[in-house]
Amino acid sequence: MDIRLDGISHSYGDTEVLRDINLSVPSGRIACMVGPSGCGKSTLLRFIGGLERPSAGQVLQVGNPPADCLNPLTYVFQHFALLPWRSVRGNISLVLEDHGIRGARAETIIADVLARTRLSDFADALPKQLSGGMKQRVAIARALAVNPAVMLMDEPLSALDSQTRELLMDDLVALWTRQPFTAVYVTHNLAEAVRLGHQIVVLSRRPGQIREVVEIDKPLEARGYADPDLEAVQKHLWDLMRDEARAADAELIHV
Amino acid sequence: MSDAPTTARTVRFRGGGFAPTTRRGVGLAVFVTLVLLVEWGTRSGWISALTLPKPSDVLATFGELWSSGLLVKHMVPSLTRLIVGAALGASVGIGVGILIGLFSYIRAGLVPLVAAIFPIPKIALLPLFVIWFGIDEGSKYALIAFGTFTPTVVATYGAVDNVDRTLIRMGQSFGLSWLSIVRKIVLPGAMPGILSGLRISLAIAIILLVAAEMLGAQYGIGAYILEAGSLYDLERLFAGVVILSLMGLLTSGVIGLVEKRLLRWRD
Numbered sequence: 001m002d003i004r005l006d007g008i009s010h011s012y013g014d015t016e017v018l019r020d021i022n023l024s025v026p027s028g029r030i031a032c033m034v035g036p037s038g039c040g041k042s043t044l045l046r047f048i049g050g051l052e053r054p055s056a057g058q059v060l061q062v063g064n065p066p067a068d069c070l071n072p073l074t075y076v077f078q079h080f081a082l083l084p085w086r087s088v089r090g091n092i093s094l095v096l097e098d099h100g101i102r103g104a105r106a107e108t109i110i111a112d113v114l115a116r117t118r119l120s121d122f123a124d125a126l127p128k129q130l131s132g133g134m135k136q137r138v139a140i141a142r143a144l145a146v147n148p149a150v151m152l153m154d155e156p157l158s159a160l161d162s163q164t165r166e167l168l169m170d171d172l173v174a175l176w177t178r179q180p181f182t183a184v185y186v187t188h189n190l191a192e193a194v195r196l197g198h199q200i201v202v203l204s205r206r207p208g209q210i211r212e213v214v215e216i217d218k219p220l221e222a223r224g225y226a227d228p229d230l231e232a233v234q235k236h237l238w239d240l241m242r243d244e245a246r247a248a249d250a251e252l253i254h255v
Numbered sequence: 256m257s258d259a260p261t262t263a264r265t266v267r268f269r270g271g272g273f274a275p276t277t278r279r280g281v282g283l284a285v286f287v288t289l290v291l292l293v294e295w296g297t298r299s300g301w302i303s304a305l306t307l308p309k310p311s312d313v314l315a316t317f318g319e320l321w322s323s324g325l326l327v328k329h330m331v332p333s334l335t336r337l338i339v340g341a342a343l344g345a346s347v348g349i350g351v352g353i354l355i356g357l358f359s360y361i362r363a364g365l366v367p368l369v370a371a372i373f374p375i376p377k378i379a380l381l382p383l384f385v386i387w388f389g390i391d392e393g394s395k396y397a398l399i400a401f402g403t404f405t406p407t408v409v410a411t412y413g414a415v416d417n418v419d420r421t422l423i424r425m426g427q428s429f430g431l432s433w434l435s436i437v438r439k440i441v442l443p444g445a446m447p448g449i450l451s452g453l454r455i456s457l458a459i460a461i462i463l464l465v466a467a468e469m470l471g472a473q474y475g476i477g478a479y480i481l482e483a484g485s486l487y488d489l490e491r492l493f494a495g496v497v498i499l500s501l502m503g504l505l506t507s508g509v510i511g512l513v514e515k516r517l518l519r520w521r522d
Contacts, residue, residue: 049428071430081425085443085520094439095429128522146429 001063001072001149002026003048003184008057010043016207017043018054023201023210025150027063028180030220032193035203036241036248041186042154044208048184049073049152065149070099074148078155080135082127082142088114089123092142099146113141116175133164137171144175151183157192166225169195173220190237194230195223202237205244206251212240308489313497316490330498333464333476336392337502340399340467341460348404348456349449352411356445357437362412369408377402378466385470395467402463403456410452411445418444447521450514457506461499476502 008021017040025031033041046052048059050073065072082091089110096106114120117137127135136156143151157165169192175181187193193200200214216233223230290310296302297309320326355362355369377398384394384401418441426436468477476498483491 051424051428071428073428075425075428077421077425079421081421083422083440083443085518095431097439098429098431098435126520128520142429 001061001065001182003150003182004060004062005044005048006058006060008044008047008054008059010040010047010054010056011207019207019209021057021208021210023213024062025182025184025199027149027182029198030176030181030183030185030196032185032187032197032200033203034187034190034193034200034237034241035208036205036245037188038248038251039203039205040208041203044203045075045152045154045184045186048150049075051075061149066147069147069149070101071095071146072149074143074146074151076136076139076143076151076153076156078158080127080132080139080159082135082138084127087124087126088119088130088138088141091127091138092145095142095146109145113144116144116178117141117171131164132160133168136160136168140172140175149182151181151185153183153185155187156185158187158189165189165192172196173223177221190234190241191230193237194234196220200233200237202240205248305489308493312490313493316494317497320494329474329476329479332472332474333468336395336399336467336475337460337464339392340396340463341403341457343396344400344403344460345407345453345456347400348407349411351404352408352449353415353437353442353445355408355412356415357441365408366412369405373405373409377463381466381470390471394470395464395472398467399460399463403460406459407449407452407456410455411449414445414448414452415441417448447514447518450510450517454507454510457510458503461503461506465499 003025005021005023008018009016010018021044023031033044035041043052047054050059061072083094086094092110092113093102093106096102096109101109110123111120114123117140119134119137119141122130122134122138127138130138136159139156157168160168173196176183185193185196194216197216198220200216202211202214203209204211214233214237216230218227218229293302293307294310297304297307320329351365355365380401381394381398384397388394388397422440422444423436426440431439464475465477465480468475469481472478476495480492480495480499483489483495
């Protein structure tokens with residue numbers, strides 16, 4: 001299933017946030033969205049998953065999601081959004097219960113996604129016992145449990161320290177290599193974008209518009225820490241963004 | 256760098272305090288000291304018998320109350336009134352509070368009403384309740400229920416408002432039904448606030464219990480205290496007050512236990 005954005009524009013009152021975004025994310029690929037803070041990239045992600053409505057334009061699902069897919073558009077949130085009163089297992093079963101999946105069937109799915117995120121030993125732990133990296137792995141396991149057609153990742157690594165971030169990037173690459181998934185990945189971290197993105201969409205500052213779409217052909221599993229090819233792309237991205245990032249930083253917030 | 260001899264000093268520690276820790280037994284020690292002080296004062300005479308009763312006499316009165324079987328006779332109707340009234344008020348209060356938290360129309364309609372009812376001293380309405388519900392148990396249940404209702408409503412809708420919105424968005428993004436979101440996300444998320452509201456509501460219920468027993472109650476802790484009060488029988492008055500205090504300690508202890516069980520997930 002592909003995702004197509006068709007002329008998306010949005011404003012909050014008098015503030016224009018996004019202007020005429022056209023983009024298509026093909027199946028099995030990761031599209032990273034980068035841009036200065038306040039450029040509307042997280043808002044765009046909320047449009048894609050139907051959590052908010054744009055003032056103009058539409059988000060289209062092209063094709064049908066796979067038959068066993070419970071929730072085609074599935075988010076991974078920056079602050080994990082785990083229910084603190086449920087164990088790791090309970091947090092995953094939460095998203096299965098509403099689809100009538102309980103008992104042995106649920107256990108099979110839970111065991112599978114926990115194994116894929118290397119969390120099998122922590123099924124009964126409460127979120128307060130887990131480190132940030134583990135919490136985000138639980139959130140990823142929960143997303144995998146509903147077998148999504150498209151993963152919508154809203155700065156999933158931004159709340160983690162830089163070492164944990166490296167480890168989780170490796171985890172995400174390993175997950176994708178085993179079973180390629182489609183993802184829209186919003187981040188402000190260019191290193192993440194060049195490690196995980198097949199295409200990198202650079203947004204301008206408010207009102208957000210697409211400035212450039214950079215394609216990286218190097219396969220994900222061949223990319224590594226401090227890869228010179230990636231550094232070149234990263235530098236190109238930073239050259240595109242630097243002035244805007246500075247201008248965005250100097251802007252007053254009108255709320 | 257100069258050649259003058261350098262002196263080495265330990266860096267002064269200045270990071271202490273502002274971090275309350277549990278100190279076991281201090282509360283009990285303060286209580287025991289106060290009681291002993293009063294006992295000593297009343298025995299030696301610098302506290303006159305008209306000011307305070309001797310703690311030992313109060314204890315003796317308590318013993319009599321127990322051995323004569325009057326304690327049970329007073330406690331059973333009081334506890335029944337407290338439990339029935341508080342259970343009614345708290346459950347309706349939690350229900351209404353959740354509705355206010357979830358539905359904008361109900362909120363717009365009921366929040367001003369609750370704000371208007373909240374400051375009314377419920378005791379002032381006792382005659383009204385007697386007319387509506389009769390002089391028997393009905394009016395007593397109603398008074399206690401009404402008094403616990405308002406603080407419970409306010410605490411509950413505040414707690415529902417404070418549920419982390421990102422968790423609700425998460426539920427929506429996974430396609431959970433409205434009922435599932437309320438049952439599995441909103442209610443457990445509001446539980447800490449609801450329980451701390453109940454702590455206050457139950458204390459108010461005990462206060463109102465005495466007020467309710469001012470009218471037409473033959474037995475009950477409130478009736479016992481009022482009778483002792485009108486006779487200036489300070490020993491019995493204090494014995495009754497101690498029972499009320501113990502009831503307060505007991506309810507807050509029970510809520511503490513429930514919190515420990517239900518809110519284990521909190522940091």
